[in-house]
Amino acid sequence: MPANDRRPALGKQLKRSFFARNVLEVAREVIGATLLVDGVGGTIVEVEAYHHTEPAAHSYRGPTPRNMVMFGPPGYLYVYRSYGIHWCMNFVCEAEGSAAAVLIRAVKPTHRLDLMYERRRKYIQNLNDRLLCSGPGRVGEALGVTIEHNALSLDISPIAIHARTEVPEIASGVRIGITKAAELPWRYGVKGSRFLSKPFPKD
DNA sequence: CTCTTGATCTTCT
DNA sequence: GAAGATCAAGAGC
Numbered sequence: 001m002p003a004n005d006r007r008p009a010l011g012k013q014l015k016r017s018f019f020a021r022n023v024l025e026v027a028r029e030v031i032g033a034t035l036l037v038d039g040v041g042g043t044i045v046e047v048e049a050y051h052h053t054e055p056a057a058h059s060y061r062g063p064t065p066r067n068m069v070m071f072g073p074p075g076y077l078y079v080y081r082s083y084g085i086h087w088c089m090n091f092v093c094e095a096e097g098s099a100a101a102v103l104i105r106a107v108k109p110t111h112r113l114d115l116m117y118e119r120r121r122k123y124i125q126n127l128n129d130r131l132l133c134s135g136p137g138r139v140g141e142a143l144g145v146t147i148e149h150n151a152l153s154l155d156i157s158p159i160a161i162h163a164r165t166e167v168p169e170i171a172s173g174v175r176i177g178i179t180k181a182a183e184l185p186w187r188y189g190v191k192g193s194r195f196l197s198k199p200f201p202k203d
Numbered sequence: 204c205t206c207t208t209g210a211t212c213t214t215c216t
Numbered sequence: 217g218a219a220g221a222t223c224a225a226g227a228g229c
Contacts, residue, residue, distance in 0.1 A: 048221070056221070058214095066213060083222050084212035090221090103221060124224065137222050177221055197222095 011163030016075025032164030046106035046189035052099035059099030086137030
């Protein structure tokens with residue numbers, strides 16, 4: 001088994017207060033953490049940061065029914081519908097009113113792959129480990145996240161996030177699929193991971 | 204490998 | 217009416 005594929009030890013479970021600081025710091029530090037929803041999930045390998053001061057964020061134009069969780073306190077889950085099809089998950093960060101969040105873009109599956117395969121088979125025929133959670137929509141489907149999970153606390157069941165026990169080598173780059181504030185290098189990930197939604201340049 | 208298209212929810216123009 | 221923090225399938229090279 002490649003060293004890259006070991007299941008890392010679980011660190012202490014992160015509390016809501018972990019998210020009450022700069023969204024870029026949180027984005028870097030959750031890389032390598034283990035995200036579980038009802039015991040299903042794995043290692044976070046790719047995220048992006050968003051903040052209400054830049055136009056790519058859903059919160060840029062102020063609160064709406066969809067994004068209001070972003071304007072609330074940090075340490076909660078913001079779930080939104082993407083392209084009318086997918087459910088994408090974010091960790092709300094900083095402070096009430098900051099409307100900052102970290103989008104979970106890719107996870108290396110380590111826990112309950114059986115359930116992930118069962119869920120993802122509904123959307124794709126030729127499935128493999130790499131296709132389970134390598135993209136924000138895929139993460140939502142594999143982990144069984146829907147609008148029902150919107151505004152749930154990040155430190156209370158069914159959600160658990162465990163701190164990393166080793167610090168991976170982190171790559172950063174521009175965010176994917178946006179046209180506004182496209183120059184900000186607010187995408188972070190595990191350098192060279194095969195579970196990224198897309199490689200980083202020079203990976 | 205790249206390109207195109209359909210899926211169809213929320214928000215903005 | 218159009219665009220968007222996306223994904224999968226199919227065509228073509």
